[in-house]
Amino acid sequence: MAKNYEIDNTDLKILEILTEDARKPYTEVAKKVHVSQGTVHVRMNKMEEAGIVEKTTLRINHSKLGYGLCAFIGIYLEKSGLYDAALAKLKEIPEITNIHYTTGNYSMFIKIYCRNTDHLMEVLHDKMQQVEGIARTETIISLEESLDRPVKLNE
Numbered sequence: 001m002a003k004n005y006e007i008d009n010t011d012l013k014i015l016e017i018l019t020e021d022a023r024k025p026y027t028e029v030a031k032k033v034h035v036s037q038g039t040v041h042v043r044m045n046k047m048e049e050a051g052i053v054e055k056t057t058l059r060i061n062h063s064k065l066g067y068g069l070c071a072f073i074g075i076y077l078e079k080s081g082l083y084d085a086a087l088a089k090l091k092e093i094p095e096i097t098n099i100h101y102t103t104g105n106y107s108m109f110i111k112i113y114c115r116n117t118d119h120l121m122e123v124l125h126d127k128m129q130q131v132e133g134i135a136r137t138e139t140i141i142s143l144e145e146s147l148d149r150p151v152k153l154n155e
Contacts, residue, residue, distance in 0.1 A: 005050035010035060011043055012153045015053070018044075019150040022056045059148075067095075067113040069120055070142040074106035075134055082133030083107065089131040095123050106138070117141075 007015075013033045017024060026040040033040065047053045062070065077086060083101060090096055090110065098111035114120040120139070128137060 005046050005052070007047070007052065010039075011047060011052075014040055014043060015047070016153050019153075062113045066115055069114045069116055070145065071112050071114070071120060072140045072142065073110045073112060073124075073128070074138040074140075075108040075110065075128075076105075076136045076138075077107035077133050078135045079133075080107060086131050086133040090128070093123065093127050095119075 010033060014029055017029050017032055026037045026044075030037045030040045044053065062068070075086070077083060086108070087099060087101075090099055090108075093112075095112050095114055096110050097113060100109045101107070102109045112120070112123065114123060120141075124137065124139065128134065
């Protein structure tokens with residue numbers, strides 16, 4: 001049942017509200033969508049079972065916690081068959097927050113948060129470049145994140 005769940009406009013409205021603020025109580029969501037709180041709860045459960053909603057997370061301001069450097073790193077693998085092994089090792093590096101398997105110039109593209117450039121160099125040299133299968137990396141330091149938002153679902 002849940003795997004074939006088809007979302008409708010009510011589901012899209014619920015998702016839109018909760019992607020803006022996942023902590024918003026279902027009672028408030030229900031009022032905005034003009035349904036009962038129980039309806040919101042049931043629909044959210046169905047969307048979780050269907051894999052549409054995977055998890056609820058907090059958005060952390062990393063710089064306020066001492067991780068003021070955000071960087072993107074393009075990874076060149078020696079060969080694509082080494083992806084799974086490299087992925088497993090990269091997942092062990094706590095500073096890495098996102099890992100993507102990509103087309104184009106890089107085999108993988110990651111997002112990383114570090115305290116400063118010394119910390120970044122340490123992670124690159126002592127952790128990432130020790131991963132078997134990584135031929136080389138290219139680092140792009142982010143100066144500012146100007147936009148981070150969910151996809152508009154109702155358009």
